[in-house]
Amino acid sequence: MKRLRLRVRGQVQGVGFRPFLHGLAHRLALTGWVLNDGAGVLAEVQGDALERFLAALAEDAPPLARIDAIETDAIPAQPDETGFAILASQRGAVTTGIAPDAAVCPACLAELFDPADRRYRYPFLNCTHCGPRFTITRALPYDRPQTAMAGFPLCPDCAAEYADPADRRFHAQPTACPSCGPRLSHSIAEVLAALRGGRIVAIKGLGGFHLACDAFDAAAVERLRARKQRNGKPFALMVANVASAERFVEMEAAERALLEGVARPVVLLRRREAPTLPASRALSLINIRCCRHRAQCRSPSEP
Numbered sequence: 456m457k458r459l460r461l462r463v464r465g466q467v468q469g470v471g472f473r474p475f476l477h478g479l480a481h482r483l484a485l486t487g488w489v490l491n492d493g494a495g496v497l498a499e500v501q502g503d504a505l506e507r508f509l510a511a512l513a514e515d516a517p518p519l520a521r522i523d524a525i526e527t528d529a530i531p532a533q534p535d536e537t538g539f540a541i542l543a544s545q546r547g548a549v550t551t552g553i554a555p556d557a558a559v560c561p562a563c564l565a566e567l568f569d570p571a572d573r574r575y576r577y578p579f580l581n582c583t584h585c586g587p588r589f590t591i592t593r594a595l596p597y598d599r600p601q602t603a604m605a606g607f608p609l610c611p612d613c614a615a616e617y618a619d620p621a622d623r624r625f626h627a628q629p630t631a632c633p634s635c636g637p638r639l640s641h642s643i644a645e646v647l648a649a650l651r652g653g654r655i656v657a658i659k660g661l662g663g664f665h666l667a668c669d670a671f672d673a674a675a676v677e678r679l680r681a682r683k684q685r686n687g688k689p690f691a692l693m694v695a696n697v698a699s700a701e702r703f704v705e706m707e708a709a710e711r712a713l714l715e716g717v718a719r720p721v722v723l724l725r726r727r728e729a730p731t732l733p734a735s736r737a738l739s740l741i742n743i744r745c746c747r748h749r750a751q752c753r754s755p756s757e758p
């Protein structure tokens with residue numbers, strides 16, 4: 456029987472790496488442990504399937520992970536060891552990083568709109584593969600007490616999911632639900648009514664505030680421009696999804712992939728010609744416009 460000590464470097468904290476290693480070790484009947492420390496992930500694994508373990512480590516890593524290096528050392532086996540454990544993190548000199556925030560994943564989105572789910576319409580839902588990371592992390596190693604979620608103790612249901620290796624929220628540090636997590640200070644209906652009334656709303660989100668107004672309300676857009684002293688620079692248009700965006704802009708596969716990627720960046724796209732654009736005055740103000748590098752590009756001052 457062999458035992459390996461592994462050091463994994465890269466973007467390996469806040470990406471579900473510990474639960475991933477736990478599941479992998481369990482499937483391959485390996486024993487040992489894993490923990491986060493200042494340098495990344497440290498683990499010891501023991502058993503007969505170590506080569507398969509290392510291959511899977513590189514090939515099946517969680518979607519948000521980026522492995523820069525895996526260092527292995529053969530160490531003496533511990534014949535009496537049983538099981539595989541996720542151990543408490545070790546503090547020390549920090550040389551690793553934290554994952555950026557990731558957009559809500561398809562599994563969480565399905566829960567968000569499922570009336571039978573206990574997180575139905577809960578805006579702060581997240582899991583091992585999505586949700587806030589960098590924005591909520593105060594210090595590494597990445598653990599809930601070192602994040603903005605420290606003040607929200609898990610309810611029994613969330614604690615059970617967190618502790619269940621078969622659950623997709625196993626060891627998800629920012630996990631939350633309506634009974635234990637953060638709540639909105641104003642209802643969505645209130646915010647919607649304000650937007651429809653032509654008001655500007657500051658929405659606290661990951662990494663800062665969104666100043667939002669109704670993009671179809673030319674007066675509201677003008678007022679936002681005046682307050683921001685932002686006469687020409689484009690505003691981003693917020694849409695629910697790619698299907699909504701396609702009403703206003705044209706897009707190619709690469710652009711669609713960007714819009715649906717975990718980073719969900721603001722993407723410059725080619726505006727569709729009228730008449731698909733209602734209230735084109737407001738839309739021209741928010742400048743959905745094409746990228747400068749495209750032949751069909753036009754300046755925002757053109758009609």
Ligand SMILES: [Zn+2]
Binds near residue numbers: 560563564582585586
């Ligand atoms: Zn998720």
Ligand SMILES: [Zn+2]
Binds near residue numbers: 634
């Ligand atoms: Zn909960």
